[in-house]
Amino acid sequence: MNNIILIGFMGAGKTTAGKLLAQESGMDFVDTDDRITAWQGRSIPDIFAEHGEGFFRDLETELLKMMQEDTSHAVISVGGGMPVRAENREFLRSLGCVVYLTAEKETILGRVKSDGSRPMLAGDSLERRVERLMEERENCYRQAAHLCVRTDRRSVRQVVQIIRQETRRYLDIDPAIEKNG
Numbered sequence: 230m231n232n233i234i235l236i237g238f239m240g241a242g243k244t245t246a247g248k249l250l251a252q253e254s255g256m257d258f259v260d261t262d263d264r265i266t267a268w269q270g271r272s273i274p275d276i277f278a279e280h281g282e283g284f285f286r287d288l289e290t291e292l293l294k295m296m297q298e299d300t301s302h303a304v305i306s307v308g309g310g311m312p313v314r315a316e317n318r319e320f321l322r323s324l325g326c327v328v329y330l331t332a333e334k335e336t337i338l339g340r341v342k343s344d345g346s347r348p349m350l351a352g353d354s355l356e357r358r359v360e361r362l363m364e365e366r367e368n369c370y371r372q373a374a375h376l377c378v379r380t381d382r383r384s385v386r387q388v389v390q391i392i393r394q395e396t397r398r399y400l401d402i403d404p405a406i407e408k409n410g
């Protein structure tokens with residue numbers, strides 16, 4: 230399918246870059262957290278507080294199944310934990326070109342430190358949490374991605390320009406052809 234899927238750690242800039250990318254490319258913009266929030270009628274922190282992380286992860290997988298049917302020609306910004314499940318990585322790749330937005334720990338910390346809306350980062354010692362989760366997830370992101378784009382020391386506009394250039398050759402490629410090289 231011809232979507233562009235942005236994955237990466239919380240604070241990597243998926244939503245900001247995704248919105249501009251969608252606007253400049255004439256594509257729809259979809260944020261998986263927003264879809265889950267609208268579908269469940271509750272915020273992400275409320276879902277975590279009431280049902281726990283496992284329940285939220287199941288919702289993410291269900292959403293990816295729905296998106297196979299109803300989402301095309303869109304830029305999809307994906308919650309930071311979505312690519313951790315192997316099953317989700319397959320679903321993401323079948324939706325289109327998966328772009329991993331990378332950022333160094335210091336960049337991430339600068340972007341997430343004053344934001345209390347992320348349950349995975351709640352509690353003490355933000356730096357250690359970010360460090361541990363980034364380390365745990367790095368391989369998952371790399372396995373899910375067709376492409377990686379660094380966001381450190383780049384403006385949103387520059388990041389978007391690179392994504393547009395790099396994804397051009399992936400879009401509209403039949404997945405069967407891609408797999409066989």
Ligand code: S3P
Nearest residue numbers: 238239262308309310347348349
């Ligand atoms: C999460 C990232 C969040 C959201 C939820 C869990 C994670 O999305 O899905 O709070 O586990 O990394 P963003 O990456 O958009 O912040």
